[in-house]
Amino acid sequence: MANMSLKKNEMPVQNSEIRSKNFGEVALGYTEEQAIDEAKRCLQCKNKPCTKGCPVQIDIPAFIAEVAEGNFEEAYKIITKSSSLPAVCGRVCPQETQCEAKCVRGIKGEPVAIGRLERYVADRHNAKEQAEVEKPVANGHKVAVIGSGPSGLACAGDLAKKGYDVTIFEALHIAGGVLSYGIPEFRLPKSIVQKEIDGLKELGVKIETNTVVGKTVSVDELMDEYGFESVFIGSGAGLPRFMNIKGENLNGVYSANEFLTRINLMKAYKSDSSTPVQTGKRAVIVGGGNVAMDAARCARRMGAEVYIVYRRTENELPARAEEIEHAKEEGIIFKFLTNPVEIKADEKGWVKSIVCQEQRLSEPDASGRARPVPVPDAFFEIEADSVIMSIGTSPNPLIKSTTEGLETQKWGGIIADEKGLTSKDGVYAGGDAVTGAATVILAMGAGKTSAQAIDEYIQNK
Numbered sequence: 001m002a003n004m005s006l007k008k009n010e011m012p013v014q015n016s017e018i019r020s021k022n023f024g025e026v027a028l029g030y031t032e033e034q035a036i037d038e039a040k041r042c043l044q045c046k047n048k049p050c051t052k053g054c055p056v057q058i059d060i061p062a063f064i065a066e067v068a069e070g071n072f073e074e075a076y077k078i079i080t081k082s083s084s085l086p087a088v089c090g091r092v093c094p095q096e097t098q099c100e101a102k103c104v105r106g107i108k109g110e111p112v113a114i115g116r117l118e119r120y121v122a123d124r125h126n127a128k129e130q131a132e133v134e135k136p137v138a139n140g141h142k143v144a145v146i147g148s149g150p151s152g153l154a155c156a157g158d159l160a161k162k163g164y165d166v167t168i169f170e171a172l173h174i175a176g177g178v179l180s181y182g183i184p185e186f187r188l189p190k191s192i193v194q195k196e197i198d199g200l201k202e203l204g205v206k207i208e209t210n211t212v213v214g215k216t217v218s219v220d221e222l223m224d225e226y227g228f229e230s231v232f233i234g235s236g237a238g239l240p241r242f243m244n245i246k247g248e249n250l251n252g253v254y255s256a257n258e259f260l261t262r263i264n265l266m267k268a269y270k271s272d273s274s275t276p277v278q279t280g281k282r283a284v285i286v287g288g289g290n291v292a293m294d295a296a297r298c299a300r301r302m303g304a305e306v307y308i309v310y311r312r313t314e315n316e317l318p319a320r321a322e323e324i325e326h327a328k329e330e331g332i333i334f335k336f337l338t339n340p341v342e343i344k345a346d347e348k349g350w351v352k353s354i355v356c357q358e359q360r361l362s363e364p365d366a367s368g369r370a371r372p373v374p375v376p377d378a379f380f381e382i383e384a385d386s387v388i389m390s391i392g393t394s395p396n397p398l399i400k401s402t403t404e405g406l407e408t409q410k411w412g413g414i415i416a417d418e419k420g421l422t423s424k425d426g427v428y429a430g431g432d433a434v435t436g437a438a439t440v441i442l443a444m445g446a447g448k449t450s451a452q453a454i455d456e457y458i459q460n461k
Contacts, residue, residue: 002040002041002043003037003038003040003041004041005041005109006108006109006110007109007110008038008041008110008111008112008113008116009030009034009037009038009113009116011027011028011029011030011113011116012027012028012029012030012031013026013027013028014026014028016326016329016330016331019186019330020297020300020301020330020331021301022186022301023184023185023186023269023301024185024186025185025186025187025189026186026187026326027091029116029119029120029123030116030117030119030120032070032124035067035116035117035120035121036067036068036070038112038113038116038117039064039065039067039068039112039117040068041105041112042061042064042065042068042105042112043104043105044061044064044065045061045104048060048061049102049103049104050099050100050102050103050112050114051099052102053098053099053100053101053102054082054098054099054441055098055441055442055444055445056082056083056154056441056444056445056448057082058078058079058081058082058083058099058118059078059081059082060099060114062078063075063076063078063079063117063118063121064112064114064117066078067117067120067121072120072121072124072125073125075121076121076122076124076125079118079121079122082448083154083444084153084154084157084158084196084199084200084444085150085153085154085179085196085440085444086118086119086121086122087119087122087123087126087192087195087196088150088179088188088192088193088196088440089115089118089440089441089444090115090116090117090118090119090120090121090122090123091115091119091187091188091192092183092187092188092440093115093439093440093441094320094439094441095114095115096111096320096321096322098441099114099115100112100113100114100115126192126195132202133199133202133203135202135203135204136160136161136162136163136203136204137163138163138165138204139162139163139164140165141163141164141165141229141458142164142165142166142167142227142228142229143159143164143165143166143167143228143229143230143231143232143454143458144166144167144168144169144222144223144226144228144230144231144232145159145166145167145168145169145231145232145234146168146169146213146219146231146232146233146234146235146399147168147169147170147171147177147233147234147235147236147431147433148168148170148175148176148177148197148207149176149177149178149179149234149235149236149431149432149443150177150178150179150234150431150440150441150443150444150447151232151234151236151430151431151432151433151443151444151446151447151450152168152177152232152234152235152431152447153168153176153177153196153197153200153444153447154443154444154445154446154447154448154451155232155234155430155447155448155450155451155454156168156200156205156232156447156451157200157203157205157451158447158448158451158452159451159454159455160200160203160204160205161203162451162455164455164458165204166204166205166206167205167206167207167208167228168205168206168207168208169208169211169213169216169217169222170207170208170209170210170211171210171211171212171213171235172209172210172265173209173210173265174209174265175197175207175209176190176193176194176197177234177236178236178238178432178440179193179440180193180264180265181260181261181264181265182257182260182261182264182291182294183260183264183294184260184263184264184294184297184298185264186297186301187294190264212398213235213398213399214398214399214401214402214403215398215402218402218403219231219233219399219402219403219406219424219427220403220404223426223427229426229458229461230426230427230428230454230457230458231426231427231428232420232427232428232429232430232447232450232451232454233399233414233422233427233428233429233430233433234429234430234431234433234443234446234447235395235396235399235433236395236431236432236433236443237393237394237395237396237413237432237433237436237437238257238393238395238396239393239394239395239396239397239412240255240256240257240258240389240392240393241389241391241392241393241394242255242389242391243286243340243389243391245340245341245342245343246342246343247342247343247344247345247351248343248389250343250345250349250350250351251348251349251350251351252278252280252350252351252384252385252386252387253343253351253386253387253388253389254277254386254387254388254389255388255389255390256285256287256291256292256294256295256388256389256390257291257393259277259295259298259299259388260291260294260295260298262275262277263277263298269298269301269302277302278385278386279299279302279303279304279385279386280304280351280384280385280386281303281304281305281385282304282305282306282307282382282383282384282385282386283296283299283304283305283306283307283384283385283386283387283388284306284307284308284309284340284354284382284384284386284387284388285299285306285307285308285309285387285388285390286309286340286387286388286389286390286391287308287310287389287390287391287392288308288310288312288316288317288318288319289318289319289390289392290318290319290320290323291390291437292308292310292319292388292390293308293319293320293323293324293326293327294323295388295390296308296327296332296388297323297326297327297330297332299386299388300330300331300332304385304386305331305333306331306332306333307332307333307334307335307382307384308327308332308333308334308335309335309338309339309340309354309356309382310334310335310336310337310338311337311338311339311359311372312336312337312359312361312369312370312372313336313337313361313370314334314336316369316370335356335382337358337359337360337361337372338356338357338358338359339356339357339359339372339374340354340355340356340387341355341356341357341379342354342355343355343384343387344381350385351384351385351386351387352383352384353381353382353383353384354381354382354384354387355379355380355381356379356380356381356382357374357375357378357379358374358375358378358379358380359372359373359374359375360372360373360375361373392436392437393432393436393437394411394412394413394436395408395412395413395414395432395433395436396412397412399414399433400412400414403424403427404424405423405424406422406423406424406427407422407423411436413433413434413435413436414429414433414434415434416428416429416430416434418449419449419450419452419453420434420446420449420450420453421453421457426457428450428453428454429450430443430446430447430449430450431443431446431447434446
């Protein structure tokens with residue numbers, strides 16, 4: 001029987017008082033009963049608007065219909081025809097602006113909780129003892145993938161399923177890219193990332209860590225000396241941006257990229273960590289995106305009183321509504337219409353405070369959002385022991401500077417067409433390395449598109 005409730009089944013979560021002191025996952029996942037009940041809210045629309053909103057084109061009504069019948073493994077098979085990372089996407093994708101934004105149930109109520117159902121199906125599958133994966137028949141062709149983030153993993157997975165000999169080259173000592181170093185444990189447990197990566201290895205994908213392409217080996221060498229017929233660049237956008245204000249070089253000032261990498265990869269939050277990171281009693285995070293929320297919520301878990309300063313209002317915050325809500329529940333303080341102008345030091349050269357200027361909103365800028373304008377003489381200070389800058393990232397220029405004939409945008413992004421083809425024959429690119437910082441699922445979509453294009457390129461060669 002259909003469930004015509006206007007509201008989603010609520011996601012069980014850790015109590016905010018408890019979770020703000022630990023790094024355990026905040027959202028606890030649906031029960032079987034909740035998953036089936038939520039699946040019955042789906043109207044099974046024939047034109048599948050939700051699928052049109054999915055960057056990797058999962059047949060959403062089909063998998064939800066299987067969930068409604070309790071056929072969870074069938075649901076998993078449908079999802080994984082299109083997505084290599086369902087347990088990841090079910091947790092971190094902005095479904096509210098993609099598949100769920102297109103859901104017909106959302107017109108007069110809340111949309112079907114597509115992301116929560118995807119997570120449930122993937123988690124249930126991963127909890128089972130897995131049968132040995134049958135490797136695809138090798139087709140004799142080699143492809144290199146640079147970066148083991150979402151675009152690289154998606155590209156590698158699709159190519160491996162077609163029989164390609166795929167090697168991923170990862171600069172860090174652990175695979176996963178932003179999934180491993182950027183997204184905190186309380187949003188995306190690293191055991192889940194590892195499970196997805198292990199699945200790719202079982203398909204035959206090889207992963208070479210501690211390999212900085214552009215230093216250890218170049219793109220040209222991969223193709224000319226190592227026999228790779230095509231290369232996919234999915235190296236992300238890990239170069240942090242700063243405001244260039246006075247005091248940004250003080251002790252206690254971090255980029256969000258460094259802060260989260262030290263927290264997630266190096267476990268700097270643990271008392272016995274050999275590479276601790278200091279937030280002190282009060283931390284100020286500059287920025288309003290998902291990365292800023294992640295940094296703020298990590299600092300809160302390390303015992304700091306946390307402020308987020310953002311130069312526009314709450315209406316313009318780019319972070320997911322769920323992340324903003326969770327941050328507020330955990331006691332994080334938001335200072336809107338606020339822009340830093342200077343970071344002051346104590347007598348030992350550590351952060352003492354951050355000087356801010358009040359803003360007002362004016363006409364929209366190039367992004368379409370209201371432009372912040374400084375209010376004259378409206379300055380104030382916030383005491384702080386640490387400041388974390390989260391105002392965006394750009395692609396690392398290393399690959400571009402060491403690859404003959406690879407064209408890039410002025411801001412550093414690799415120029416690629418709709419299939420991911422760059423200016424260099426046989427070299428494709430996708431994800432944040434092309435677009436700048438975006439979402440996991442958009443990066444995956446780019447990786448899948450390039451995998452198809454690479455297959456066509458090699459087969460037609």
